[in-house]
Amino acid sequence: MEATIDFIKKIIDNLNGIGFPFLVFAIGILEFSFGLYRGKWPKNEKWVDITSFALSRLAVQPVVAYFSLRFLPLILPDAKNVFSWVPFLWGFIIIAVADDLTQYWYHRLHHQVPWLWRFHRTHHSASYMGMAMASRQNVIYTIFFSQIYLTAALVYLGLGIPTIAVRVIKSTITTLAHSSIPWDKPLYKYRLLNPIAWVLERLISTPATHHAHHAATTDDGVGHYKGNFGNMFFLWDIIFGTALISRKYPKAYGISHYNGDQWTAQLLWPLFKSKVEGSELAPNGPMVRIENDYEALAKRDKEKAKVTSGIDIVPVFSNN
Numbered sequence: 001m002e003a004t005i006d007f008i009k010k011i012i013d014n015l016n017g018i019g020f021p022f023l024v025f026a027i028g029i030l031e032f033s034f035g036l037y038r039g040k041w042p043k044n045e046k047w048v049d050i051t052s053f054a055l056s057r058l059a060v061q062p063v064v065a066y067f068s069l070r071f072l073p074l075i076l077p078d079a080k081n082v083f084s085w086v087p088f089l090w091g092f093i094i095i096a097v098a099d100d101l102t103q104y105w106y107h108r109l110h111h112q113v114p115w116l117w118r119f120h121r122t123h124h125s126a127s128y129m130g131m132a133m134a135s136r137q138n139v140i141y142t143i144f145f146s147q148i149y150l151t152a153a154l155v156y157l158g159l160g161i162p163t164i165a166v167r168v169i170k171s172t173i174t175t176l177a178h179s180s181i182p183w184d185k186p187l188y189k190y191r192l193l194n195p196i197a198w199v200l201e202r203l204i205s206t207p208a209t210h211h212a213h214h215a216a217t218t219d220d221g222v223g224h225y226k227g228n229f230g231n232m233f234f235l236w237d238i239i240f241g242t243a244l245i246s247r248k249y250p251k252a253y254g255i256s257h258y259n260g261d262q263w264t265a266q267l268l269w270p271l272f273k274s275k276v277e278g279s280e281l282a283p284n285g286p287m288v289r290i291e292n293d294y295e296a297l298a299k300r301d302k303e304k305a306k307v308t309s310g311i312d313i314v315p316v317f318s319n320n
Contacts (some may be wrong), residue, residue, distance in 0.1 A: 084158030091162035114287035118295035127254035177205035215250035
C-alpha cells in the first residue's frame with residue numbers, strides 16, 4: 001500500500017510540476033494556430049492576460065503558500081500531519097467539495113455584491129475567450145482567493161497528495177472551460193454521445209456553459225453572466241438554481257460597455273484608477289454600470305469598427 005501511495009504521489013507531483021504547465025502551453029499553441037487572438041488581442045489586453053498569469057503563478061500563490069506554511073506551525077504546532085491517516089479517496093472527495101463549493105460562493109458574491117464586482121470585473125472585460133482567461137484577475141481578488149490558503153492548510157495537515165490531485169484536475173477543467181477550443185461540441189452533435197453530454201455538462205464546467213457566463217449580453221438567450229458560476233463543478237449551479245444549459249456559444253464576449261481600461265487599473269484597482277470616463281474602475285465611477293446590453297454592445301462594436309477599419313459598421317445579432 002505504501003508503495004502504491006508513493007507511486008501515486010510521484011505521478012501527481014509530475015502533473016503538478018510539469019504536466020499542467022505543458023497542457024497550458026499546448027492549448028495556447030492550438031489557440032494561436034486557430035487564429036483566436038487575431039485582431040482581438042490589443043497591447044493593453046495582452047498585458048492584462050500575461051501579467052495576471054505571471055503574478056498569480058509566480059508571485060501571489062508562492063508567496064501566500066510560503067508565509068502560510070511558516071505561520072501555521074506557530075498557531076497550530078501540534079496539527080502538522082494530523083490528517084495523514086485519511087485515505088486518499090476520501091481526502092480527495094472532501095477537499096474537492098470544500099474547495100469548489102467555497103469558490104462557487106466567492107465567485108457568485110463578486111457578481112451579486114456591487115462593491116465586490118469591481119475586483120472581479122477584469123476577468124470579464126476581454127472581448128474574447130481563451131485559456132489565458134482562467135487566470136485573468138485583479139491581484140487583490142487573487143490574494144483573497146480561498147483556494148490558495150486552503151491548499152496550504154491542507155498540505156500542513158497532512159493531506160498534500162489529495163490536495164494537489166484536486167488542484168491538478170480542477171486547473172485542467174477550468175482551463176479547458178475557458179479555452180476557445182469547443183471540445184464539447186461533438187458530444188452535442190452525435191446522438192450516441194448525447195447521454196455523456198447530459199451528465200458531463202451538469203457535473204463539470206464545459207466550454208458552452210462557461211462561455212455563456214462570459215457573454216457580453218443576455219439578450220440572445222445564450223449569455224448568462226448572472227449565473228453559471230461553477231468552476232470545477234457545474235453541479236453547484238444546478239443545486240442552487242443558477243444554471244443555464246443551452247449547448248450554444250455566445251456571439252460576443254466581455255462587458256458590453258467596456259472601453260479599454262488601462263492594464264494597471266484592471267490588475268491593481270483600487271491602487272490604480274482607470275482614466276476611462278464612466279468606468280467602474282475610474283475615480284468616482286459607479287460600482288456597477290447598468291445599461292441595455294444590446295445597445296451598449298452595438299455601440300462598443302461600432303466604435304471598434306471605426307478604429308480598426310475606418311468604416312462605420314453596425315453589428316447584427318441573431319437570437320438563435
